[in-house]
Amino acid sequence: MITAYDEPTARYADAAGVDILLVGDSLANVVLGHRDTLHVTVEQMAHHVRAVAAASPNAHVVADMPWLSYHVGAAAAVANAGELIRAGAQGVKLEGGAIRRDVVRALVDAEIPVMGHLGLTPQSVLAFGGYKVQGKTRDAAKLLVEDALVLQSEGIYSLVVEGVPSVVGTQLTESLDIPTIGIGAGPGTDGQVLVIHDLLGLTNRRPAKFVRQYADLGSAITEAVARYAQDVREATFPSEAESYANPEELLD
Ligand code: KIV
Numbered sequence: 001m002i003t004a005y006d007e008p009t010a011r012y013a014d015a016a017g018v019d020i021l022l023v024g025d026s027l028a029n030v031v032l033g034h035r036d037t038l039h040v041t042v043e044q045m046a047h048h049v050r051a052v053a054a055a056s057p058n059a060h061v062v063a064d065m066p067w068l069s070y071h072v073g074a075a076a077a078v079a080n081a082g083e084l085i086r087a088g089a090q091g092v093k094l095e096g097g098a099i100r101r102d103v104v105r106a107l108v109d110a111e112i113p114v115m116g117h118l119g120l121t122p123q124s125v126l127a128f129g130g131y132k133v134q135g136k137t138r139d140a141a142k143l144l145v146e147d148a149l150v151l152q153s154e155g156i157y158s159l160v161v162e163g164v165p166s167v168v169g170t171q172l173t174e175s176l177d178i179p180t181i182g183i184g185a186g187p188g189t190d191g192q193v194l195v196i197h198d199l200l201g202l203t204n205r206r207p208a209k210f211v212r213q214y215a216d217l218g219s220a221i222t223e224a225v226a227r228y229a230q231d232v233r234e235a236t237f238p239s240e241a242e243s244y245a246n247p248e249e250l251l252d
Pocket of ligand 1: 025162195
């Protein structure tokens with residue numbers, strides 16, 4: 001699974017053969033310049049889901065339910081998830097454990113596939129006091145497994161596990177029948193997810209420990225734009241070949 005927030009990225013990632021495109025609420029910090037994921041709305045998420053769906057990807061498209069879109073009651077959560085489904089998502093992802101059981105049940109009852117998300121849940125950044133690895137004690141790890149089992153019993157079809165020691169990622173995977181997808185959860189989960197801007201070298205922050213950067217597109221963009229600006233300043237762009245032909249009568 002990889003994140004995508006717009007049509008071209010979805011198209012290129014889909015062509016690479018990924019199984020799932022996640023329109024993550026990381027949209028907030030990765031694309032829109034906010035400091036955390038608490039700053040996107042259902043409307044903004046739906047806007048980007050529409051762009052990703054416009055690529056008609058073969059991959060399964062999942063949309064993150066943004067902060068507060070599922071915290072104020074099951075009926076509101078169903079309506080908000082419906083917006084994301086109508087925008088083109090085939091499933092929604094939400095953060096939290098047993099505390100979300102009623103919401104998960106209501107969504108599943110409304111025929112909306114739900115992906116869970118446990119561990120270092122970014123929407124809890126203020127409650128956690130920062131982005132801190134979770135599940136580091138035996139009790140905390142046990143609680144994560146209990147939460148995961150509750151979510152599974154309410155009908156989630158997959159679980160993202162973020163920012164936990166690798167043994168916890170493995171233990172969660174072994175405790176569940178549904179597939180787990182890890183990010184900073186070690187190699188023992190069924191699948192992996194990364195934010196595409198991290199993978200491509202397009203961020204302005206120090207990558208987290210779990211990121212593997214596969215390209216340096218940030219430098220490639222700066223270099224390409226610098227060459228363009230230089231060509232314009234030196235009047236070598238556009239060339240004749242890059243200009244429309246002049247009709248004879250205009251030359252007269
Ligand atoms: O919003 C996001 O990007 C996520 C991660 C799991 C990658 O939820």
